[in-house]
Amino acid sequence: MIIHQLSIFLENKSGRLTEVLEVLGEENIRITALSVADTAEFGILRLIVSEPEKARELLKKQNFTVNLTEVISVMAPNEAKHYAKILRILSDMDISVEYTYAFSVGDKSIIILRCSNTEDAIKALKSHEMELLKASDLYKI
């Protein structure tokens, strides 16, 4: 249930995001989800890709600072109340969400969560019968 997300440190200057995508594009890596967290001077690019280990090596070779981060993914109907419920389950268990992002496919939401404790989060969500996605499920979307 654990998904390995690529986290890449980027300076805020034009062309850097393009370079990352070009490096991955040359080896036909597919991207399921992308999110950027930024400050005035730098940002962190977060990517869910088809072959995370390979992608990491490719980027490292090009001198990017890159790490794999454990996240989880939940599929739910794309209504706000479902997203709210997921967050409520986690907060009730004192699991904090460091960040989250989501995208829709049809009437379903695919929600990515980075939690303070990944194992506990998986347990809590499963016990509430939430639909957790495996890495292989995500890459097929």
Add this chain to the structure above:
Amino acid sequence: MEIWNRHFECMDRDGIRHVQSERLRETVERVYFNVPYYRNRMQEAGLGPENIQTIDDLAKLPFTTKPDLRDNYPFGLFAVPMSEIVRVHASSGTTGKPTVVGYTRNDISTWSEVMARTLTSAGATRNDFIQVAYGYGLFTGGLGLHYGGEKIGASVIPISGGNTSRQIQLMKDFGSTVLACTPSYALYLAEAIQESGIKRDDLKLRVGVFGAEPWTENMRREIEDKLKIKAIDIYGLSEVIGPGVASECMDQEGLHINEDHFYPEIIDPVTLKVLPAGSTGELVFTTLTKEGLPLIRYRTRDLTRLTYDKCKCGRTMVRMDKCLGRSDDMLIIRGVNLFPSQVESVLLEMSEIKPHYLLIVDRVNNLDTLELKVEVDEAFFQDKISQLESLRQKLQNNLENSLGLAIKVTLVEPKIIERSEGKSKRVIDKRKF
């Protein structure tokens, strides 16, 4: 124009050499018998005090450097018992240890004398109001100007550095006629005065004595134009005495060195050979009258040139050009000395960061700015903005605490800072001197 001490400042070359030789003999004797460090160095070179008879014998003696002062921290090179020391000052050093200097009562009197000469050569008299906007404290600027101002009988305003709006208010209300500060602060003040809406006619400012950092002829013209004053360059370093080592006269054609107290030589910084008159090289000073901390052939690392012709003003004291640069990598930021190695040692104390850095110095609105670009290490990179931000903040605080300078820290991607064989380029100085 007045000359404070016509006897010495206008002495003929033979006379001055005679004074220098006599004072050098006394100084060498003093350090040989009172400072183990100098005695050992002289003995290693097979020299005793009897080998130094005239100023021409000086070149036989070994040099003294800033690291020598540091190795003998804090008082190891003092030549008198501590009971004779009435004041200590200190400047920032290369490894966190400051350079400490000590003064006897006679040294304070010498310092006041050379500062009186400095202020007089800038045209100041007992009828002036001198606004001393150099920092007071361990830094020698404030108190150096202060004692010189009192010595000539002027009214001294010991306002110290900073607090620009109060500087302007007192300048207007008290009718300051002489301003003493760093040249970059003078420019900053000039612009603040323009913005404040105070008319130039409401100010009585006539002349400025500016030093403690390098500045160009362009900056001088800008200061003179904006403040409508005469801008006089003064030179000094705390190891030698502080301000008062040399200063321009109203003719502004080089800085007169008070060579009856501080004997200058110009050397090649690589071969360490003394260069003939008129050559550009590193300035070296031997103090001739100091009691607390006498220095023998102290390497200033400042690059300049000496001129021995008599000046239009009537003074015969040797003149040095405005300093052209340094023979080491020391930077002067807002009057504070900074070596890149000091930044490096702060980085090395933090395990989260690799010491790959680039220091960028610039001058924005006439004030020096420092930016440190430092590479994010993959082992530490953890995908959280808050963590990176707190790392940045921690580094910024550590730098400010140990260097006494505000430095803006920017995190950058790895490998963008150029690696080169041997010494890599760690500093980019965009300021125009």
